[in-house]
Amino acid sequence: MPQLPRYEYTGPVDCTIPPNRAVLKGKSVIITGGANGMGEATVRAFAAEGAFVTIADLDEVRGQELAKELSPNAQFVKCNITSWDDQVQMYEAAIANSPHNSCDIVIANAGISRASGDDLWPLDDVNEPPVKPELNIVNVNLIGTMYTWKLAIHYFRKQPDTEDRDRCFIITGSMVSWIDSPANWQYTSSKYGLRGLMRTARRNSHEQGIRINYVAPCYIKSAIRSAAYEAELMAKGVEFAPPEDVAMCMMKLATDRTINGHSLMITPKSVSKEGFKDVGMEDHIEDGYFKRTQKAQLSIIEDQWVPGWSKGRTAEGAAKP
Structure with missing residues (x-):
């Protein structure tokens, strides 16, 4: 397995050093939620460098189109991350069809937001029986990603044990893991939970040669958001970052084996010219x-x-x- 040192704080990641793109050629990469938005941008970036990317998503039409466009460096696997069986099939397909029958990098990007409906938030009629929430956001963002992590551990340990192989797991989190976001109850709780998973897993991850890191986007330009709402947010002072900056941040983490146990945040260019920087809030200094x-x-x-x-x-x- 890859030899990693025990985690200890050694200072923030130097994000000014560009990713070593050459090491991605021939690597097997799984990206959940890879058919649209930040996931799609990341799929494109990794496939362009010669990685074999498994696009895992529920959007079959868009996923198949993207895989066809990027062929032979991509395949699509329909996957609901709340389904353990779907995720097993995703990993099996990634390994079976990759150049070296491996699983080197897993980017747990799939997730849903308040826009899908947060049933923990509404106030019920006090004259009626209380309504049990379904907690769909927690089930997708937190439980689904925990499935992805558990299976990544299993399949990382099965892959060819050669020096050029990596065991890299990246979680797409959110800046709401550090800032209050009123009404985003399930979403915020799930992203805090994922940050907690990274922080505790990093303490033992070296024992299985696995690197685990967390990426925290804030406001990212997306076609999902209406132009009118985007304009309203900008009028309130919001600065948007492009999804390509998320992809570059993922690439930085995926190509630098010295990075383990860090959180990088996606920022506007006015904050960091690279579009991302180390959060610097994961250790008690x-x-x-x-x-x-x-x-x-x-x-x-x-x-x-x-x-x-x-x-x-x-x-x-x-x-x-």
């Missing part, structure tokens, strides 16, 4: 309670991410007598 507690937690939790470790441990992680 200043001396104080949080830094001391984090150090203690890393000492208390002794779990190792290796086969058979849990057999000698209780459910809470203590050594069995």
Whole structure:
């Protein structure tokens, strides 16, 4: 497996160093939610560098069109990420049809927003029985991406064990993981959850040679948003970033094996000329309670991410007598 050092804070990622695009040639890349928007831009960027991209999406028409356009460097697999079986088929197809029968890079990009309907938010009629929410946004964004992560671990470990292979997992999160976004209850909760997954997984990911990072877009130009609403947002001071900047951020993470456990945020060019930068808020640097507690937690939790470790441990992680 790829040899990675244990995660420790070494400062922010230098985003001024451009991605080494050459290393993508022949790599197998899965991009969920890859048929439109940020996902499509990322698919195009990786396929252009000779990677074999599996486009996983529910939009069969657009997905097939994109795969045909980018052939032979892309294939489409219809996939609902809330379905474990769909995702298994996605991974199997990615490996079976890739140049080296591998799965090198997984970009967990699929997700839905408040626009799809947040049934946690509405106020019910107090004179009627309470309505149980379906929590579809949480199911897609959080549970679906956890499926993607769990399966990535399995298939990363099955791939050819050669020096040129990578095990890279990237989560599409959101800036709402750091800023309040009123009424975005499920969406914000799910993106916070995914950021939490990255932060905890990075502490053991080296034991399986897996890099995990988080990308946080804010306002990205998209055809899904009406021109009128976009103009209204701009009038309120919103600066939009193009989806191509998301693709370049993904490429930076995918091609630099030294990056593990970081969150990069997509920014307007007025903030960062590259269109993205390190968030710089994932570690407790200043001396104080949080830094001391984090150090203690890393000492208390002794779990190792290796086969058979849990057999000698209780459910809470203590050594069995």
